[in-house]
Amino acid sequence: MDRDPVMLRTLRGLAGLALILWLVLPLIPLAIWSFARGWRFPDILPQSWTLQAWDYALSDTSGVLDSLTLTIWIALCATGLSILIGVPAGRALGLSTFRGKGLVEMMILAPIIVPGIAVALGLHGVFIGLGLTNTTTGVILVHLIPTLPYMTLVMAGIFANYDTAFEDQARSLGASPWQTFRHVTLPAILPGIIVGGLFAFLVSWSQYILTLLIGGGRVITLPLLLFNFAASGRNDIAGAIGMIYILPGVLVLILTARHLTGRNAAIGGLGRL
């Protein structure tokens, strides 16, 4: 840590700039496409500009605006439930050793290792049995299957570097369990909750086949509408819906950015997982 702080800052600034360019540059063609009428090689810019794609994207026929609200609601619920389940699960995995822990870790990872369509078709049968198909509740619950591994693993990493002695100290000083959680545990693990929650939100946000199968066409989220046009080569409409599609993610990122600076000591890598 005896490096020249000015140099370190410059490097950090340059890295940040490169990262921003890397993230923003691919979005520029998307934005141009959404106003383009005919953009083909060898033209640098579209031959003419039009609002047709936006006119469709914002129309009742496309259903984009209705599904935007619904997609946000589903992603928020899936994130909240992921936190409620993932934090205690991560604590157990990060802090304690028990027989069969490796197996449990494998099982948690399984849904993101096994091909999605295989998981989806099996889950469809299970959800029909539970009477959860064709409902928003069912879609929220099924999104937990891909979101929980991320949430749990991030929290396991956080708790692997967490010392429960702080909690013992608070309790010995007379704090109630709630006070201990509120003033000792939560501040220490909050960055992990935010990172894990961000993962959970974005993973839920981008689900396609699970939403279609379990939602049975009654629950139309944005990816369902976006992929129709991305797959059919309609870059103009895919661009317009895509611009709407990235908004919540960018917003969530901006809101949580100050917790993600890496300066907080509690984000200590992903532990041994």
Next chain:
Amino acid sequence: MRPTAIALLTLSLSSPALVLADTSDGSALIGQDWDTIVEMARGGEVNWFMWGGSDTINRYVSDYVGGVLMDDYGITLNRIGLTDTTEAINIVLGEKEAGVTDAGAVDMIWINGENFRTMKQADLAWCGYTETLPNNVLIDWTNPAIANDFGVPVDGCEVPWNRAQFAFAYDTARTETPPRSIPELLDWIKANPGQFTYPAPPDFNGAVFVRHVFYHAAGGVEGLLGDFDQARYDAAAAATWDILNEIEPLLWREGATYPTSITQLNGLFANQEVAFTFDYDPSQFGLGVQSGQYPETVMSYGLTDGTIGNTNYTIIPFNSPNKAAALVLQNVLLSAEAQLEKALPEVWGTVPGIEVDRTPAEIQAAFAGIERHPSVVDPAELAQNALPELQAGWISAIEQGWIENVGR
């Protein structure tokens, strides 16, 4: 207070069941008086799953068809856009395996070919109702191209919606005279290396291109009609793989890779990487020029040795809970007015699935007065050299053979 709240809750929970007649029992509808079916369907909903990648087609379905259903019958049409029709079939298949026989999520699917074969073989389709539709009289079931869907007998399990015939497209600004037959095309590829490619089967359009080469290698389609025959297949297949492997190094990127979808080929064509694209539905080229996907100099054309035609249909799954509303929807789709609207180039420009000469005189006149989009080949001209589709056994054997002998 509390009893009232409970009563309200019960009412709100049970009221949809009071309004919507459950019409999952198809046998009660077959042969039923049409007015009775319409009354059973009134005020209900119908969930139609269909490929959703075209804004114009979506607008026609949601706005025009949905408008007619709502205004005339009080039926709510939910159009569910799919990226791949198989997704809807997977829903029905999963429901059948889980024992859902009368409360499925899917009331109707836009379908043909392999997906229809899957649904028919797995007993996922509701069949035998077509005579019940008043507009059934507009369908020519004696036409084998309508009574068979990619060689699979329809058997009253679906009704036609549109007809289509394969066509190529080229850019008049880049290519002077396009090759007008498969032999001419093969010569053209040899003279213009790197300028042609086709999507790898099992892509729908890539597979039909390969079948055109197969017909050519077999010396015509006549010997290929009827049930799958291994000996006849082997003879034609060997010649087909020879032709396709011979041109492979002369294809786009020396044939090291093939586009995986027709969308990708269309993109290569629009960006001048290849000279031709093709589609099972030539109306796509008119829509593509309208949306700016292609320049106005793009024209579609048929082949002198013929191109393969097909029909696409709408199907009602066996476990649809809204069969009466689905029937009303099918009848609206088959109506002369809805078929005319769909034929307008700015709406879609597709060929009707019904017989125009069975419609009222003023509709016939309106059909005759339609000005085709200049980029879309005249369907009548195309139809002069129409080739039949093979039976399903042939189609899957050719796809599998391509993957093993050419695509490997």
